[in-house]
Amino acid sequence: MSTSLDRMADFDLSPEQRLVRQTVREFAEREILPHVEQYEREERYPLDLIQKLVPLGLMGPMIPEEYGGSFTDVLTYGIICEELARIDWVVASVVSVSNSLCAGSIVRFGSDAQKERWLPGIAKGEVICSACLTEPGGGTDLANMQTTATVVDGGYRISGSKVFISHAAYAGLFFVVASVDRAKKHKGVTAFLVDPRATEGITIADFPLRTLKRDNLAEVHFQDAFVPDDAILGEPGKGFPILGSALDTGRFSVACRQVGQAQRTIDLALPYAIDRRAFDRPIGEFQLIQQKITDMITRCQQARLVVYQLGRMKDAGVERCSMESSMAKLLASKAAVQNALDGMQIFGGYSVTAEYEIGRLLMEAKAMEFGEGTTELHTKIIAEIALGIRKG
Ligand SMILES: Cc1cc2nc3c(=O)[nH]c(=O)nc-3n(C[C@H](O)[C@H](O)[C@H](O)COP(=O)(O)OP(=O)(O)OC[C@H]3O[C@@H](n4cnc5c(N)ncnc54)[C@H](O)[C@@H]3O)c2cc1C
CATH class of the missing domain: 1.10.540.10 (Acyl-CoA dehydrogenase/oxidase, N-terminal domain)
Structure with missing residues (x-):
């Protein structure tokens, strides 16, 4: 830098x-x-x-x-x-x-x-740790989860499947959300702290990806998995606000990670634009390349400012800042994905060779755009809070 x-x-x-x-x-x-x-x-x-x-x-x-x-x-x-x-x-x-x-x-x-x-x-x-939230039927509409937790003597039996679960095969703790009463929609959602190694009825299966295989995503199946009462985080049926608060902080950290990804593309593109020559001069002297560099730096800094402000709000004690979390995640997603695209353009054909890191960053940035809420979800949240349709 x-x-x-x-x-x-x-x-x-x-x-x-x-x-x-x-x-x-x-x-x-x-x-x-x-x-x-x-x-x-x-x-x-x-x-x-x-x-x-x-x-x-x-x-x-x-x-x-x-x-x-x-x-x-x-x-x-x-x-x-x-x-x-x-x-x-x-x-x-x-x-x-x-x-x-x-x-x-x-x-x-x-x-x-x-x-x-x-x-x-x-x-x-x-x-x-792993967070077991997303289900095969969809990750965006979390309130509509199918995984259930049924009351039994001394605890609950969890049944259902979760997909896209990062780190699951290596995890010693699962943060699981399941419904104790599906008819109550989000008011049935309950958060559990589950020890996957000490719980019978949990199967962790490979969830094969085309690329991004290092993250070791998995499917996690719960088949009448017994968890004791003291595995509940908070209270039964009160898991949705816990999930909301977790995602607020989760979105902050994901947005920070996306700012880091966006910054990396700049750090790679600048020396390349100075070293790589075309028409007897460094490509960084061409205005069309300069435009991309300016856009990359400006986008990254714009996202960073909004993301850091969110961190400062949390440090000031604001427990829920859903609108700001969504703005941070939205801007940081755009910065990381578009910077990866612009960075690849600066590297030209070499961007897809194994010699350079830049091409790998695009898929990683795109994947992060889905994690902890898609761009569409965050766009919806911001507008709904502004319109008073949703609480902020
Ligand atoms: C690399 C990676 C790691 C992940 N790690 C985890 C993890 O550790 N734990 C976990 O629980 N999940 C994890 N996820 C899952 C991720 O959270 C989900 O992919 C995400 O929430 C979206 O859910 P979905 O893929 O089922 O898409 P869907 O919910 O099926 O949505 C499909 C498309 O429809 C759009 N859409 C949905 N509803 C609306 C609407 N109302 N208006 C407009 N558009 C809409 C979405 O934005 C999306 O573009 C991970 C995903 C990836 C890619």
Whole structure:
């Protein structure tokens, strides 16, 4: 990154936040980047890289110190996600799913016993988390979930299937949503903390993707899987607000990751535009290339400002900021996807060769556009809140 780009990204951060960015960036470039392309070829899940995050406190940035985490503020957490995703979307996903959706929900809604049971293991990198939300019938209309939790003696039996579940085969904790009464729609939704290794009736199956195989997405089937009463996070039928709060923070961290992805395309395109020559001059001297570079930088910074403001709102104690979360996710999705496209254009035909990283980034950026709410969903949420059709 050049000095002006650094200044823009860091302008109103505290000295501690700048130091975190610098430390995570240097760590990711040194410890993660050299392995990414090889792991991509081998379709290998980065378990060993995840362990390297632990000594720096990067597995628990949303977990309070008393539970072994390194929480300082939400914006710092976002900067960590941004910098990790700038180098590797999978490692960033492990941190973000474990902290936003799972640990964050336990911190906000868990009992003392649940906090003691789960948070230290997550912070130590011993417990990787998965969020089991999306179902084969659709991920956008979550209130219409088919997975049920039936009351039995001492607990519940969960039945149903979830798809697209990141990290499931490696997870030691599932954050699961199921309905205790489907007729009540969102008022039946209940959140559970499930230990997949100690629960009978859970099957984790491969969910084959055309590309993006390193993320190890899975189908998770629950067949009358018994979970005790104390696996409930919050109360029966009160899971929808917990899910909403989890997704609010989840969308923040995903948007931070997308800003990191957008930044990476700039960092790759600038030296290429200086080095690559056509018509006896660097392609960066052509106005059509300059237009793309300007658009890439402006888009990324626009998204970053909205995303950071969301982090600051959360640090100021605003519990739900659905409109701002949707705006952040929407702008950051557009920045990451369009920057990847513009970046590829700057690399020309070489963008699709194995020699360069830029072509890989497009599919990764597009996948992130779907995770934690599609562009259409966020467009709908913003308008509905503005129109008063939905609570913000
Ligand atoms: C790489 C990756 C990782 C993921 N990881 C996880 C995970 O760990 N856990 C998990 O639970 N899920 C995960 N997901 C699933 C993701 O959250 C869903 O793909 C997403 O919520 C969309 O659901 P769907 O794919 O079923 O699309 P659908 O809900 O079937 O939607 C299909 C299309 O219709 C549009 N649409 C739907 N409703 C409307 C509407 N009202 N108005 C306008 N358009 C609409 C959508 O925007 C989309 O374009 C992951 C997905 C990907 C790609």
